[in-house]
Amino acid sequence: MAGVTSYGAYIPLYRLSRAEIARAWGVAGTPGEKAVANYDEDSLTMAVAAARDCIAGIDPKSIEGVYFASTTSPYKEKQSAATIATILGLNREAFTVDFSGSLRCGTNALRAAIDAVNSGSAKSILVCASDVRLGHPAGGNELAFGDGAAALLVGDIGVIAEIEGSYSLYDEIQDVWRSDRDLYVRSGEDRFILAEGYSRVIHEAVTTAFKKFNLTAKDFSKAAFYSPDQRQLGMVALKLGFELKTQVQDILHSEVGNTGSAMALMCLVAALEEAKKEDRILLASYGNGCDVFSLKITDNIAKVRDRRGIKRHLASKLMISGYNRYLRWRELIDIQPSPRPPIELRQPGPAAQWRETQGELRLRGTRCKRCGTPQYPPQRVCLICQAKDEFEYYSFLDKKTSVFSFSHDYLMATVDPPVTVAVIDFEGGGRIMCDMTDRDTGEIKVGMPVEMTFRKLYYVGGIYNYWWKCRPVRC
Amino acid sequence: MESIKDKVAIVGMGCVKFGENWDKSIDDMMIDAAYEAYEDAGIEPGDIQAAWFGTVWAGETGQIMAAPLKLPYIPVTRVENACATGSEALRGACYAVASGVCDVALALGAEKLKDTGFMGLPQTRPNATWSYRLTTQTPPAVFAMMAIGYFAKYGLSYEQGKRLLAQISVKNHHNGTLNPKAHFQREITLEQAINAPMIAYPLGLFDCCGVSDGAAAAIVTRADMAKSFRSDPVYLKSIQICQGPREGFMNPAYDFAHVEETYRGGIAAYAEAGVKNPREEISIAEVHDCFTITELTIMEDLQFSPRGRVNEDIESGTFTLDGTLPVNTDGGLKCFGHPVGASGLRMMYEVYKQLQGKAGPRQVKNPRLGLTHNQGGEPGAATVSVVIAGNELQRS
Numbered sequence: 001m002a003g004v005t006s007y008g009a010y011i012p013l014y015r016l017s018r019a020e021i022a023r024a025w026g027v028a029g030t031p032g033e034k035a036v037a038n039y040d041e042d043s044l045t046m047a048v049a050a051a052r053d054c055i056a057g058i059d060p061k062s063i064e065g066v067y068f069a070s071t072t073s074p075y076k077e078k079q080s081a082a083t084i085a086t087i088l089g090l091n092r093e094a095f096t097v098d099f100s101g102s103l104r105c106g107t108n109a110l111r112a113a114i115d116a117v118n119s120g121s122a123k124s125i126l127v128c129a130s131d132v133r134l135g136h137p138a139g140g141n142e143l144a145f146g147d148g149a150a151a152l153l154v155g156d157i158g159v160i161a162e163i164e165g166s167y168s169l170y171d172e173i174q175d176v177w178r179s180d181r182d183l184y185v186r187s188g189e190d191r192f193i194l195a196e197g198y199s200r201v202i203h204e205a206v207t208t209a210f211k212k213f214n215l216t217a218k219d220f221s222k223a224a225f226y227s228p229d230q231r232q233l234g235m236v237a238l239k240l241g242f243e244l245k246t247q248v249q250d251i252l253h254s255e256v257g258n259t260g261s262a263m264a265l266m267c268l269v270a271a272l273e274e275a276k277k278e279d280r281i282l283l284a285s286y287g288n289g290c291d292v293f294s295l296k297i298t299d300n301i302a303k304v305r306d307r308r309g310i311k312r313h314l315a316s317k318l319m320i321s322g323y324n325r326y327l328r329w330r331e332l333i334d335i336q337p338s339p340r341p342p343i344e345l346r347q348p349g350p351a352a353q354w355r356e357t358q359g360e361l362r363l364r365g366t367r368c369k370r371c372g373t374p375q376y377p378p379q380r381v382c383l384i385c386q387a388k389d390e391f392e393y394y395s396f397l398d399k400k401t402s403v404f405s406f407s408h409d410y411l412m413a414t415v416d417p418p419v420t421v422a423v424i425d426f427e428g429g430g431r432i433m434c435d436m437t438d439r440d441t442g443e444i445k446v447g448m449p450v451e452m453t454f455r456k457l458y459y460v461g462g463i464y465n466y467w468w469k470c471r472p473v474r475c
Numbered sequence: 476m477e478s479i480k481d482k483v484a485i486v487g488m489g490c491v492k493f494g495e496n497w498d499k500s501i502d503d504m505m506i507d508a509a510y511e512a513y514e515d516a517g518i519e520p521g522d523i524q525a526a527w528f529g530t531v532w533a534g535e536t537g538q539i540m541a542a543p544l545k546l547p548y549i550p551v552t553r554v555e556n557a558c559a560t561g562s563e564a565l566r567g568a569c570y571a572v573a574s575g576v577c578d579v580a581l582a583l584g585a586e587k588l589k590d591t592g593f594m595g596l597p598q599t600r601p602n603a604t605w606s607y608r609l610t611t612q613t614p615p616a617v618f619a620m621m622a623i624g625y626f627a628k629y630g631l632s633y634e635q636g637k638r639l640l641a642q643i644s645v646k647n648h649h650n651g652t653l654n655p656k657a658h659f660q661r662e663i664t665l666e667q668a669i670n671a672p673m674i675a676y677p678l679g680l681f682d683c684c685g686v687s688d689g690a691a692a693a694i695v696t697r698a699d700m701a702k703s704f705r706s707d708p709v710y711l712k713s714i715q716i717c718q719g720p721r722e723g724f725m726n727p728a729y730d731f732a733h734v735e736e737t738y739r740g741g742i743a744a745y746a747e748a749g750v751k752n753p754r755e756e757i758s759i760a761e762v763h764d765c766f767t768i769t770e771l772t773i774m775e776d777l778q779f780s781p782r783g784r785v786n787e788d789i790e791s792g793t794f795t796l797d798g799t800l801p802v803n804t805d806g807g808l809k810c811f812g813h814p815v816g817a818s819g820l821r822m823m824y825e826v827y828k829q830l831q832g833k834a835g836p837r838q839v840k841n842p843r844l845g846l847t848h849n850q851g852g853e854p855g856a857a858t859v860s861v862v863i864a865g866n867e868l869q870r871s
Contacts, residue, residue, distance in 0.1 A: 340595055379725075404731065405624045409613055409615065410676075419610045421610075431724065
């Protein structure tokens with residue numbers, strides 16, 4: 001029987017208090033804070049972070065598919081799942097799929113993965129859900145939305161949470177949506193949404209699922225639900241017979257915000273982090289319908305306890321100094337251009353990038369077979385002993401690394417000055433120069449340990465230029 | 476292997492005023508520099524038999540130089556070696572004369588940086604795709620990492636380090652006030668330098684050279700013909716280029732506290748010139764102070780100061796105009812300016828005038844050997860030139 005075999009999640013380091021947003025607009029605030037992706041993050045980079053958390057220690061060659069779910073993919077036509085599969089090092093025959101269309105796409109992907117494993121067409125599939133949704137400035141969505149990602153590995157060996165049953169309903173309604181011409185998510189009238197949207201559909205789907213599963217609310221330790229806000233979650237839970245304080249997984253609104261298609265799976269990850277064997281979890285999401293799943297925890301749950309997941313990412317945070325910084329990061333305001341040469345001169349060449357794929361997307365260098373020196377970028381002629389074409393490939397990605405030198409560049413044109421550049425040295429040998437991100441500039445010291453994180457450098461000529469940056473070890 | 480020592484002499488030089496020369500095109504500056512050199516050498520333009528043109532951004536082929544100067548269908552080669560471009564142009568001219576294929580050659584370097592409309596240096600398209608993978612590789616940021624590296628290696632606090640760097644800037648600013656051709660001619664104080672706005676931590680405004688337009692030229696001939704042009708030619712003792720394999724960013728053995736190419740270029744230059752004790756024998760040095768930290772490490776790399784102890788020489792004023800080894804007497808890159816393709820020749824212009832006793836208020840006493848040093852690229856991946864010249868012809 002297919003189930004979850006591993007899990008991971010990602011929450012951006014930076015948080016913006018809702019009081020700060022409200023202050024900017026001169027309105028009454030709502031409680032809590034939202035997680036804000038850095039300017040160098042997007043749904044793809046966050047999905048990669050969640051995926052790496054999920055499959056740490058697992059052979060990527062054993063994974064036979066990547067399903068990437070988002071309503072805010074970087075490209076409308078260029079598959080993000082293929083990029084994720086490349087970064088993680090899956091076999092070429094892995095089945096890569098992008099899911100989108102509604103906030104249900106995360107659980108759509110989960111359902112598809114379960115069906116694939118149960119039908120025997122794949123042994124193990126990685127599901128990633130990730131969103132960076134934008135609400136109109138000065139509106140309720142801007143206050144409510146947050147950024148985040150979750151990843152689940154679905155298989156039938158070493159299952160930690162069996163998927164006992166699933167049930168889905170579709171529902172045609174224009175309640176919350178975004179057209180291909182929109183930057184911001186649109187919402188219909190509040191009264192209509194409240195009456196006929198989320199709460200109606202999730203209630204209908206879960207009550208029918210209960211009948212199908214022959215279970216009731218009392219049979220579940222936790223309900224991990226998508227919800228647009230606390231209030232509607234409470235209403236729905238109550239009506240379904242769940243005890244709000246003890247049974248409903250609710251950690252994300254006040255600390256992270258509404259993470260869109262990632263939310264349901266992030267709630268599930270939070271529940272899995274605390275779950276004990278024999279627990280039962282109800283998972284439900286919403287978006288033009290509802291996907292419902294019943295999961296039963298096995299005794300393998302104790303084997304997957306070292307993930308960064310939700311808890312550790314939640315605890316590791318830096319507050320954004322002001323609302324203006326959020327506007328700058330999301331590029332919502334046309335600010336004074338830098339007097340430096342334009343970024344267009346740094347347009348990446350697709351042919352060169354393609355040729356360098358393994359080196360750049362996987363941080364794969366070479367190690368000289370004659371003298372054993374690791375080097376990056378990959379070198380045909382050894383830096384130390386000049387041996388030619390006598391190398392093996394060498395991954396720098398999961399090696400310990402620390403800062404040898406750094407600077408904060410106040411001159412370089414960037415979304416959020418200064419740019420921190422660092423020269424970092426790796427345990428086992430090798431050195432790389434790269435940007436440093438997610439850092440307090442005043443805290444950087446020679447010798448501090450850092451780790452690699454997959455980020456977006458800049459956008460030019462219609463191309464998102466991705467690479468790795470380093471950051472102080474997160475959590 | 477042979478050396479260039481005492482085979483070639485400089486018999487004429489020209490240099491325009493460096494600065495934001497809004498009213499001068501690159502053609503104007505090339506003409507002014509070249510004609511000052513012709514006059515200084517006492518020759519006609521038609522006497523030039525071959526020319527080397529150094530520029531990073533003015534354009535490709537020797538035509539950029541041949542056109543305004545109306546060079547009449549002679550060999551003209553455009554060369555580029557980052558900040559060592561001007562010295563590379565000199566090298567080409569000198570090697571041609573030393574080989575015997577021509578007797579009189581012109582080396583000219585020029586750069587027009589203030590036409591871009593942007594702040595800073597023009598953007599060059601990097602060659603390697605991987606260099607697109609960083610957001611920044613601005614020179615201040617990468618040289619700043621050498622400041623961090625040097626401070627860390629030798630246990631300097633931020634305050635101690637900033638103070639050392641500031642003294643270099645103050646010195647070069649002072650020297651610039653004595654030079655009517657310098658871009659910047661104003662004194663600054665230590666406090667101004669230390670507290671200046673940050674450009675790339677820990678380098679501030681006065682730690683970084685600016686962006687200038689300029690041109691400089693040299694006319695070279697065979698050493699045994701030099702005295703027929705003038706009574707005080709300047710003889711080339713060594714011309715070295717040192718190019719490392721871009722090692723610093725890949726090899727953890729690199730300490731970001733020195734520049735290997737400068738060190739090895741210096742060793743090669745001293746060997747070629749027969750210099751055994753640089754600190755004693757070099758009378759005046761023009762070095763590549765693109766940033767104050769660069770000048771600091773150059774003093775150690777060129778063996779003027781022992782490793783890790785340049786602070787003693789900076790504090791005691793060894794490198795000031797009144798010191799025992801004046802460095803950047805004309806204001807350096809910081810104050811004379813750094814129109815990249817011209818800088819190597821501008822440095823030689825000062826060495827040339829010093830060796831001839833024509834440096835006016837900047838004159839050092841009884842100079843015998845002058846050294847120019849250029850350093851393009853970055854710490855860990857540098858393109859260096861070291862050239863030594865003297866005012867005496869030595870028979871071996």
